[in-house]
Amino acid sequence: MGLLDIFTGGSGPDKALKLKPKVTQKYGDPATRQKAIQQLGEMKYPEAVSVLLSRFTITVDPLTTDADEKEHTFELIKSFGKDAVPPILDFLRTSESAASWALRLLGELQTEEEVIGACVEALRHLAAHYTRNPEKKVVLLHHVTDKQDPRIPPVVVPFLEDMQDDVKIAALKALGAFKYEPAREAMLKLLTADETARRVRTSALAALVEGGFSVDGYREKVEPLLVEPYVLAQDGRVQRRV
Template sequence: MNLLKRLFSAGEGPSAGQIKRALKQVTQIHGDPATRVGAMERLAGWKTPEAAAALLRRFTVLVPQASMDHEEKQYTVRLLVEIGWPAVEPILSYLETEAEVTWPVRALREILPRDEFVAALRKVLECLSSAYSRWPEAKAVMIAHLPEDAWEEVGETVRKMLHDDDDDVCIAAADYLVRSGGDEVREHLIQVMLEAAARPRVRGRILDHFCEKEWQVKGYRKRVEEIIEEPYYLTAKGTVKRRSVS
């Protein structure tokens, strides 16, 4: 390649080969950490969606030294934020397919304005709610990262998650609804509790929420009496209580 051609191609971004080499170094869990961090910084410096997608792979590996792994993942979040908008679509694609989503969600929250962040997470959760997911725990993490004041925007989406086959997802949805919704979520939670005969963790978490909120089971007393077990009980007014276990 002559000098003139090199000058005109300098702004075209990294080649596929360059990204592939950097990706290999970013996901190499042994060897000199400086090599791994250097590759992360190279990818961030290119500021392209392809480079961001490769940088995101750092979240898929765990280096032996836990403290170093944590620091590098924090740094990866910072680098993604520096990339900015070109990193958004790669992050969203990652959230739909990978298990470890805590760090990418943090990066997305810093890149996007609040309303766009909420809309993006809602869209991902809607997608995951209607399809098989290899990593149901990722849905629970994303629900936990939804702002409490986003009820009007995401309430319906989170309600769907109450019927997820995974207990952790169902519990995360119940936690968010209780934390962010009003009394209108009471009946939804009662229905899930009544249907959770084979899911003691889900049933117990919902009963705990009823205790905390001092909600009554009005309209469902007879059915709740049939399924409620110690240490929980109903008062004369239909309020759920929990006995102290000595």
């Protein structure tokens, strides 16, 4: 630490980290939080991006102030350019909230292929580690839905066994368009399990239709579960009644 650091509160990275309590301060004078955000935006250290990202993990009143601050924080992080990518990727992997902001930032700074790669890695990490909050899983699954990338379906299938119905439904929607044969068995097991909620079963039927899968091996269990507009065709595939 140099002489200047003694009077300014430490080196640049250290100063950035010391501002985190102010950035995540929900109560008190908002000017304190806003000043800290602006100071971080003027630094050029990865640690500044990491601290700025923490602003997305809290919500303050009034909501108009919250929205304005988050948009300002977004623009400040974006101004770091490619230097902001590693901290954002780390945030996406480790934070249980604000995944939508991280993905939005990556969308501005990376190619779509790179963003999908980040989603795939984050989903793989989530599948192997317990998390109470389903929000991040749902956000990531929604982001990869309708994206035709072969890296996606293998990391989505495990979420058909998630404890949260919203996660299962998001996984089914993401898988439907892929016609990914290894997902067929998992979809049918989910559809026919006694504990599966009705809305999840409806989503499973829709995914089976979209994937063009047959119910071979499960016909007797599937038939009683069919609801309008779903029917079983002669070839064993679930179809929507015309």
